[in-house]
Amino acid sequence: MANHAQAATEDEINHLLNVVKTTSCQYERNGTMHNGSEAVKHISKKYRYFKDDIESTEDFIKYSATKSKMSGKHYKIHCSNQAPVKSQDWLLKELAVYRASQQ
Incomplete structure (x- = not known):
């Protein structure tokens, strides 16, 4: 059971990373604008750091x-x-859409 939930979470995370990477929107971090692929690099780095x-x-x-840890x-x-x-709201909304599409 836990493995299925883990796989679903991984699918959702990969989906969100792909949405960020391919968006035409700009990602603002500490007052600096970044494109999707720059944002994904940063988010992925933090993901690896906090993985445990x-x-x-969510x-x-x-x-x-x-948000910025610093x-x-x-x-x-x-x-x-x-x-x-806020990126959190944007991503939670996208997550809800994705989950609804998986049903």
Whole structure:
């Protein structure tokens, strides 16, 4: 049972990383804008660092893609013609869409 849940979590995390990598939105980290592939490199590095603490996709978002550990500033997503949103909210929304599509 745990292996199935683990595999599902891994699929979800891979999906989210792919969404970030392929988005046309900009990822703001500590006031600096990054494209999707730059953002994925950073998120993946944090994911590897926190891997032992991550038990769910929500944990992955919380630890790897929410805010700067050093400054405490939230990461933000800037998509054209839209107000910036916290990366955590953006990713949780995408996760909900993905989970609904898997049913």
